[in-house]
Amino acid sequence: MKEAAWSFVPRRIEAASSSAYPPKRGGPMSITNKQKKAFARWMQEHNVRSACPACGSESGWNMHESILGGLDLDLKNKQAKPSSFGCFGLVCKECQYTMLFAAAPILGK
Numbered sequence: 001m002k003e004a005a006w007s008f009v010p011r012r013i014e015a016a017s018s019s020a021y022p023p024k025r026g027g028p029m030s031i032t033n034k035q036k037k038a039f040a041r042w043m044q045e046h047n048v049r050s051a052c053p054a055c056g057s058e059s060g061w062n063m064h065e066s067i068l069g070g071l072d073l074d075l076k077n078k079q080a081k082p083s084s085f086g087c088f089g090l091v092c093k094e095c096q097y098t099m100l101f102a103a104a105p106i107l108g109k
């Protein structure tokens, strides 16, 4: 069976007012060794596969140096606010595919 080719049409996608970004907040805090260890242990305990789901590479992952925050979007009012949701971000060393894991449950917060 022939795999379908990826096809994208680049376009401007507006989800929020641009004036609401970036949110005002303090500088990022680097992930501590303790947090890194807790994350690695979690990955092992939950049998998270280390092969990249996008390219199948086993060449490993780069970890973003801080917990990634997001924006909670209020689409109706076109506003964005800093979100309390935070993630660990892993980026495939081969294809740059990115996996996100919710940080709070992993850190027991």
Ligand SMILES: [Zn+2]
Residues within 6 Å of the ligand: 052, 053, 054, 055, 056, 057, 092, 093, 094, 095, 096, 097
């Ligand atoms: Zn990959």
